Structures are given as C-alpha cells and as structure tokens.
Amino acid sequence: MTKKLLTMSSSTSPKKIRIGVMGCASVAHRYMIPAILDTQDLELVAIASRTLLKAKEYTDRFGGDAVEGYENLLNRQDIDAVYVPLPTGLHEQWILLALQRGKHVFVEKSLAMNVTSAQRMLDSAMEKRLVLMEDFMYRYHSQHRFVFEQLRQGVIGELRTLRTYFAFPPLDPHNFRYNKELGGGAILDAAAYTVNASRWFLGNDLEVGFASLFYDRKKEVCISGSAQLYSPVTGLSAFISFGFDNYYQCNYELWGNRGIIHCDRSFTPPPDFTPTVRIGLPEGMQEYTLPADNHFKKILKEFVDCIRQRQYAKHHEDLLSQSRLLTALQEKGRIQYIQ
Ligand SMILES: NC(=O)c1ccc[n+]([C@@H]2O[C@H](COP(=O)([O-])OP(=O)(O)OC[C@H]3O[C@@H](n4cnc5c(N)ncnc54)[C@H](OP(=O)(O)O)[C@@H]3O)[C@@H](O)[C@H]2O)c1
Structure with a gap:
C-alpha cells in the first residue's frame, strides 16, 4: 500500500497521503487538524477516539469518518x-501497532x-x-532561520551560552500531565522543548551537568526544574528551566561575546502571531518584527516529503539524541519533593 502511495497518478500531481x-x-483540534486540512498533499480520512461521540464531535467539525x-x-x-496526539505513555504501544499495520506515523x-x-x-x-x-x-518557524542567520554572520560574536525557559501556571488537576503512567511530568513536556532547542543550537553531544527537579510527592511527577547541559567537545553550555507551576515563559537567549539574541514566544507561536526578536549589542538594542508563520503546516510538509522521498531515517538521529538527553535528565536530576 505504501508503494502505491508513492507512484504518480496519471496527471503530474502525486496522490494525496491519506x-x-x-x-x-x-492540540489536534487547536492546531494540527486545521493544518492537515490546509495541506494539499494530505487528505483527512478519519478521526478516532476512545468514544464514538467524541470522534463524531470532531468529524462534525473537521470532516472524515468518526471511528470508535x-x-x-x-x-x-x-x-x-x-497523526498520534496521545500522551507519551501510550505512544510505544500504539506506534508499534500502527507501524505493524503499515502506517507512517507523525507523533x-x-x-x-x-x-x-x-x-x-x-x-x-x-x-x-x-x-x-x-x-x-x-x-520550522522562520523566526529561527532569522536567528541562525544572525549567528552565521557573527552579529553577536562567538557564541558563549544559551539560556531557555518554557513553563506555565498549574493545569487542570485531571490533565494527563500529572499522571506518571501516561508519561506525565514536565521533563517529557515543557523541558522537551528546552532540551530540543539546546541541542539545535549547541549540538547533539550535550550531556547533563547538574539538574534540579521538583516533584509532586503524591503524583510522583516532575512539576518543575532546571538544568545545565554542556558539550564535552566544545565546552559550550545551556541553562534550561521548565515547569507546570511557574509564571509563563517561552523563550531562548543566545549570548555571544559581542551581543545577545533574545527570541520570545520561541516554541509555541500560533500561525497568526507576529514574532519579535531582540538583539542587544554594545551600540544598543535592536528589535526585529518578523512575519507570522505556520510551523504546523511546514512540519507536515516535511512529513509528506519524507514519505514521498522514502527518507525513513532522516530524523532518527535527532529523535534518539533528544530521547537520550531527556532520559539522562530524568536519571541524573536531584529530586526535591514540593508537596
Ligand atoms: N506540538 C505541540 O505544540 C503540542 C502542544 C500541546 C500538546 N502536545 C502534545 O500532544 C499530546 C496531547 O496533548 P494535549 O494537551 O492535546 O492533551 P489532551 O487534550 O489531554 O489529549 C490527549 C488525548 O489522548 C487520548 N487519550 C487516550 N487515553 C487517554 C488517557 N488514559 N488519558 C487521557 N487521554 C487519553 C484522548 O483522546 P480520546 O478521548 O479522543 O481517545 C485525549 O483527547 C501530548 O503528547 C502533548 O505533549 C504538543
């Protein structure tokens, strides 16, 4: 079936991926299903839920068959x-089955x-x-391309360190993020972005220096924390902070010997959000207002391209190094109980 997908139809346009x-x-109804519907190469065929009623609510709104x-x-x-927007604790079971059934997976x-x-x-x-x-x-958001270009041009000089925060105030107590078995906790959630950004800017060889993790004693999940990550090769380091019990923060800062780049709303800008990047230099602070961008659609395009070009392993090294560092953070963190 997968092979059929890759063949061209009698016209010049390739078949849609169903x-x-x-x-x-x-996250599916807020961002990803609208992005799927807005992606020419994808066709939304069905939406499944544990309950048919919920699936119908979604298909009434977005189309496709409701599946129980x-x-x-x-x-x-x-x-x-x-597309699998399930809690992390359910991923392996369902992803292995999806692969067994011959489906590509966007998780x-x-x-x-x-x-x-x-x-x-x-x-x-x-x-x-x-x-x-x-x-x-x-x-896939163009604001980071702008940032990488500033680094490449040496605008802030030699990069010395990265600082990144992603955290938000407490969630509904029933949210799966407070459930250990479902993969709850801030490490696999908010921290995952800060770890990902640290690796993106500083390299895949980062290790955990120190990590301080605050845990909910009853729920046994990490509520917030911070860590230092460093590269044994380049000596560069990142300082990350994350959590579900904090004043909202979603940003990173790259500090060089000549200047600093601050990217606000770095991880979750909605498609209509106009980002601002500030660059501090000895001659003063410059503020750049950048175009809004739909990173949800762009990553779906990459998924489609990987399928069409049969680039099965293109992102595997990245995925593994992300998971390796998150695992090290969990294992090396010094735990403090807060409740
Ligand atoms: N990339 C991003 O920007 C982004 C943003 C937010 C979240 N996420 C990720 O997306 C995933 C979903 O997050 P969310 O905030 O959208 O969560 P959510 O609204 O709670 O959705 C999780 C879904 O998982 C299904 N599910 C199956 N078994 C479950 C169980 N035992 N308990 C709870 N839900 C269960 C439910 O669907 P049914 O009831 O229909 O079966 C539920 O609607 C997480 O992995 C999260 O980290 C990503």
Whole structure:
C-alpha cells in the first residue's frame, strides 16, 4: 500500500497521503487538524477516539469518518499515515501497532518514555520502511532561520551560552500531565522543548551537568526544574528551566561575546502571531518584527516529503539524541519533593 502511495497518478500531481487522527486531543483540534486540512498533499480520512461521540464531535467539525477505538482506525486499508496526539505513555504501544499495520506515523512530542523505548520504535519504523517523525514544529518557524542567520554572520560574536525557559501556571488537576503512567511530568513536556532547542543550537553531544527537579510527592511527577547541559567537545553550555507551576515563559537567549539574541514566544507561536526578536549589542538594542508563520503546516510538509522521498531515517538521529538527553535528565536530576 505504501508503494502505491508513492507512484504518480496519471496527471503530474502525486496522490494525496491519506491520514487518520488517533485521539481527539486539544492540540489536534487547536492546531494540527486545521493544518492537515490546509495541506494539499494530505487528505483527512478519519478521526478516532476512545468514544464514538467524541470522534463524531470532531468529524462534525473537521470532516472524515468518526471511528470508535484506535485499533479500528489502524485496521483501515484506506489510511496511509496516522497523526498520534496521545500522551507519551501510550505512544510505544500504539506506534508499534500502527507501524505493524503499515502506517507512517507523525507523533506528538515527546516520542518516548525513555531512550530504550525510542530505539524500539525507530527500529520498527526502519524495518517496515515507514516514516516516524516527532512534532517539534517550532523548528520550522522562520523566526529561527532569522536567528541562525544572525549567528552565521557573527552579529553577536562567538557564541558563549544559551539560556531557555518554557513553563506555565498549574493545569487542570485531571490533565494527563500529572499522571506518571501516561508519561506525565514536565521533563517529557515543557523541558522537551528546552532540551530540543539546546541541542539545535549547541549540538547533539550535550550531556547533563547538574539538574534540579521538583516533584509532586503524591503524583510522583516532575512539576518543575532546571538544568545545565554542556558539550564535552566544545565546552559550550545551556541553562534550561521548565515547569507546570511557574509564571509563563517561552523563550531562548543566545549570548555571544559581542551581543545577545533574545527570541520570545520561541516554541509555541500560533500561525497568526507576529514574532519579535531582540538583539542587544554594545551600540544598543535592536528589535526585529518578523512575519507570522505556520510551523504546523511546514512540519507536515516535511512529513509528506519524507514519505514521498522514502527518507525513513532522516530524523532518527535527532529523535534518539533528544530521547537520550531527556532520559539522562530524568536519571541524573536531584529530586526535591514540593508537596
Ligand atoms: N506540538 C505541540 O505544540 C503540542 C502542544 C500541546 C500538546 N502536545 C502534545 O500532544 C499530546 C496531547 O496533548 P494535549 O494537551 O492535546 O492533551 P489532551 O487534550 O489531554 O489529549 C490527549 C488525548 O489522548 C487520548 N487519550 C487516550 N487515553 C487517554 C488517557 N488514559 N488519558 C487521557 N487521554 C487519553 C484522548 O483522546 P480520546 O478521548 O479522543 O481517545 C485525549 O483527547 C501530548 O503528547 C502533548 O505533549 C504538543
């Protein structure tokens, strides 16, 4: 079935990739399903939920067939790929089954509970020659291209360090992020962005220097924390802070010997958001208002391209190194209980 997908139709345009959604998640209705509908190369075929009523609510709004149960979605022959916005604790079970059923997988972050689990899923994707990609959509936003260009031109001189924060105030107590078995906790959630950005700017060889993690004693999940990551090769380091019990922050700062770049709303800008990047230099602060961008659509385009070009392993090294560092953060963090 996958091979059929890759063949061209009698006209010049390739066939659409038929996609199903596994779970009526908030992120799905707010961002990813609208982006799927707005992507010419994708066709939304069905939306599955644990309950038919919920699936129908979503299909009434977005179209496609309502399906009760995720396995029924995976059993369909008219679906080439699935979007999986389930809690991380459910990923391995459903992703392995999706791959077994011959579906490409686009999964919400974080991919895996730990690096061993990530490796199992990536091995299976490779064996089946299917794409498995994680939704770190922020990397596709043009504001970061602007930042990389400033670095390349040496605007802030030699890069010395990175600081990045992603945190928000407490969530609804029933949110899966407070459930250990479902992969709750700030490490696989808010921290995942800060770890991802640190690796993006400083390299994949980062290790955990120190990490201080605040845990909820009853729920046994990490509520907030901070860490220093460093590269044993370049000596460069990052300072990251993250959590679910904080004043809202979503930014990074790159500090060089000549200046500093501050990117606000770095990880979650909605498609209509106009970002601002500030660059501090000895001669003064410059502020750049950049165009809005839809990183959700752009990452979906990358997913489609990987499928069409059969680039199954293109993102695997990145996914593994992300999972490796998150696992190290979990294992090396010094835990302090706050409740
Ligand atoms: N890339 C991004 O920008 C971004 C932003 C937010 C979240 N995320 C990620 O997206 C995923 C979903 O986050 P969300 O905030 O959208 O969560 P959410 O609204 O709670 O959705 C999670 C969905 O998982 C399904 N589910 C299956 N078993 C479940 C269980 N035992 N408990 C709770 N839900 C269960 C539910 O769908 P049914 O009831 O329909 O079966 C539920 O709607 C997470 O992995 C999160 O990290 C990514």
